[in-house]
Amino acid sequence: MKIDTVAIIGSGAMGSGIAQVCAMAGFTTLLFDKNAAAVERSRKSLNDIFSMLESKNKITATERSNYLDKLSWNESLSAISGVQLVIEAIVENAEIKREIFSEIEAIVDATCIICSNTSSLSITGLAATCTEPGRFAGLHFFNPAPLMKLVEIIPALQTDPAVIETLKVFVQQLGKTGVIARDSPGFIVNRLARSYYSESLRIYEEHQATTEQIDQIMKDKGGFKMGPFELMDLIGHDINFSVTNSVFTSFFFDPRYKPSHSQKQLVEAGWLGRKAGRGFYRYPRPADAGPVEYNQELGEQVFDRIISMLVNEAVDAVYLGVCSESDADLAMQLGANYPKGLIAWGREIGFARIQANILRLREAYHEDRYRPSKGLEELNDKL
Numbered sequence: 001m002k003i004d005t006v007a008i009i010g011s012g013a014m015g016s017g018i019a020q021v022c023a024m025a026g027f028t029t030l031l032f033d034k035n036a037a038a039v040e041r042s043r044k045s046l047n048d049i050f051s052m053l054e055s056k057n058k059i060t061a062t063e064r065s066n067y068l069d070k071l072s073w074n075e076s077l078s079a080i081s082g083v084q085l086v087i088e089a090i091v092e093n094a095e096i097k098r099e100i101f102s103e104i105e106a107i108v109d110a111t112c113i114i115c116s117n118t119s120s121l122s123i124t125g126l127a128a129t130c131t132e133p134g135r136f137a138g139l140h141f142f143n144p145a146p147l148m149k150l151v152e153i154i155p156a157l158q159t160d161p162a163v164i165e166t167l168k169v170f171v172q173q174l175g176k177t178g179v180i181a182r183d184s185p186g187f188i189v190n191r192l193a194r195s196y197y198s199e200s201l202r203i204y205e206e207h208q209a210t211t212e213q214i215d216q217i218m219k220d221k222g223g224f225k226m227g228p229f230e231l232m233d234l235i236g237h238d239i240n241f242s243v244t245n246s247v248f249t250s251f252f253f254d255p256r257y258k259p260s261h262s263q264k265q266l267v268e269a270g271w272l273g274r275k276a277g278r279g280f281y282r283y284p285r286p287a288d289a290g291p292v293e294y295n296q297e298l299g300e301q302v303f304d305r306i307i308s309m310l311v312n313e314a315v316d317a318v319y320l321g322v323c324s325e326s327d328a329d330l331a332m333q334l335g336a337n338y339p340k341g342l343i344a345w346g347r348e349i350g351f352a353r354i355q356a357n358i359l360r361l362r363e364a365y366h367e368d369r370y371r372p373s374k375g376l377e378e379l380n381d382k383l
């Protein structure tokens, strides 16, 4: 099916960003939001962004006007009747999403594809609220959508395979890289990234290393652009804690995804990170803090523990059919800016060593949290 007209429902941070990407890729793009102020904010913000890109010579004046011609902002949902694809990016609430899907289905053609940009809700559950669930799928963009290259394409149990083929082509036309994720908690990126935060929080809570040391170790030894605590402060603890909670709950309280009390307390205190002026660190951070010291042994212990949990999670996701090895790696590099894909990293370190590290943690803690994936053995045999 050929797509040339797209509707974006919800013109907030994600909806506006996705609309920008669609318009710049040449799609006629209709934005709808039930809140008139949000519509105006989005119109102003996209006008400002295109003017800024023109003033920096990133786009020409003709391109700017072409992109704006492709966009329209609507306060009435009936405007979307002729579109071939709808991308919903409204508030993260299943009941409110269900209501809008039934309104959308009453307006669009029978062949129109409907997608949700949800980060945490079950795509199969959302599809089940539609009259025609076969046309429904997840299309998960990352924030900020114009800059982040990755889009997770998530078939619901009910999705017609032809819909997924159309979405793969659409994502490519947007200039993005699509990966296929099985409908499961956190999809790929939000699931695989959990250990970066949760294992670091455990090490910090056990007083084995300071936040500064853990951040420095992961940057020095792993080549991560940001340490886990710097990154959580940037994302915001309200958001990061809520994603962890949602993944933990959706996995029926598997201890591997258990949230942290220290992060919960930051949320309670309103120390949400950079945006609040305080999280694990105070902002602005002093520029002359000097180098963070740690000894070789601590550096290795911390890095081995965090990277082993990350690789174990990625291997388990592949083992359980959440994604392919190559999509697991692409997703973490493009959706979370990891310096390497986790499967490739595991191959480099050795899957047997990852397994031994996890078994050592299991022996030390006697917790089900530390379970080597069965997939580690399989990948090790293939080496």
Ligand SMILES: NC(=O)c1ccc[n+]([C@@H]2O[C@H](COP(=O)([O-])OP(=O)(O)OC[C@H]3O[C@@H](n4cnc5c(N)ncnc54)[C@H](O)[C@@H]3O)[C@@H](O)[C@H]2O)c1
Pocket: 009, 010, 011, 012, 013, 014, 015, 032, 033, 034, 035, 038, 088, 089, 090, 091, 092, 093, 096, 100, 117, 118, 119, 120, 140, 141, 142, 143
């Ligand atoms: N922010 C992120 O980092 C991020 C990343 C990926 C996916 N998502 C997902 O994208 C969706 C939107 O997130 P956001 O951060 O853009 O939220 P946002 O709060 O910035 O925007 C949501 C918009 O939806 C509008 N809205 C609410 N109910 C509506 C309705 N019934 N009909 C029409 N419009 C309605 C609101 O007025 C608001 O403008 C959520 O499902 C979220 O999980 C967010």
